[in-house]
Amino acid sequence: MSYIEFHDVTKVYHVGEVDIRALDGVDFDIEKGQFIVIAGASGAGKSTILNILGGMDTCTDGEIIVDGSRVDQMNEAELTDYRRYDIGFVFQFYNLVQNLTALENVELAVEICKDPLDPARVLEQVGLGDRMNNFPSQLSGGEQQRVAIARALAKNPKLLLCDEPTGALDYVTGKQILKLLQETCRTHGMTVIIITHNLALCPMGDRVFRVKSGKIISAEVNEHPQDIETIEW
Template identity: 50%
Template sequence: MNVIKTGSVFRTKGVTKVYEMGDVKVHALRGIDLELVEGEFIVLLGASGSGKSTLLNILGGLDTPTAGSVFYQDQELTASSPAALTQFRRKHVGFVFQFYNLIPSLTARENVELVTEIASNPMDPLEALEMVKLQERANHFPAQLSGGEQQRVAIARAIAKRPQVLLCDEPTGALDVQTGIVVLEAIARINRELGTTTAVITHNAAISAMADRVVSLSDGQISGVKTNASKSGAAELSW
């Protein structure tokens, strides 16, 4: 299913983030203006320290800017209470991080079920695992799974609540090339088939070919935006 990209999902205006460490001020973001539209796959590209993770955490309601405004659809996140931000994260956002954060004593299926128990319209856990081609490993514990399989369980857990947005912070950073391709294929399938607006942070420029748009960051600022006329599959990437 090809998703038609229509309305705005996220809008940021003048987003600035300053961390104060004693007398030292670190400017992580410097006036970011950005829009993400429904159903798009966007890559946030940049070196370590460029502000990618800070921006992703602000979009996901895990952090708040020092200045500027952030809107999710019609909700102004920068004017929302901590309780409202918790509800926003719970209802609308799936997170995937570099490290899998699975509970070792629970099977793959049970790790996914943790999310479905608090969601209003969840997938069946096996359906979520099928989306990442791991349904046959549903009863395995994390220690019985490879790193790539554990990351795919983490993706299944993130999408099982049917989030409107999937935010991925270096999801292949701890994986070898071939395993990373499998994980990226799972993320691309979710974007393509479920229409989930997807943002992936990476320092690997090769991954950019999978995206609808590539937003490059440097020193806390957007240094470039590129729109891809066509997208490559993960297996076609030149690492």
């Protein structure tokens, strides 16, 4: 039994009288500590997979198992706890609380966790040791994303889910962020799933799922994932 399993997961949105099948029978499984890349074009359904996996959305049908728990059967309060204790999220637009400093943003998440990491240390790890007391508006995009990652990591989650983490960043910064994520996976043994439309990033994942029209069209296994440093696009 895998750490994460998706069995025939479907998601249907009702927009007016039209049913949109965002996910149309998704099946995959992920092992603990893997670095997963989910790639696909815009609207292919990759974000939906991540949202459902992250407990931010629910599936219409199918079975989702994370570390032995049936996520698809959780009610709202259980999903909240699931997000709270098991999931770390990194968004394309960081979603930091503007009114809080970098440290406070991390603390905000840590406040409610059971077994958090020390916020200051995590920030140091992501390379922001000297900018802890800056407000988001005083930080660059890459730095903000680092804060976001730090916030996700500090919760000490089971899964780190990243939705286009480099989408709003320039090439170099994006690379640094990806590097940070890859290192996190490697050093902490954290299961990391990133979503990207950039196919160039595929080689860096332990496994790569390609998504199209709500279906996994391929699931590759990289026996030797490349270091992000070596990938150019």
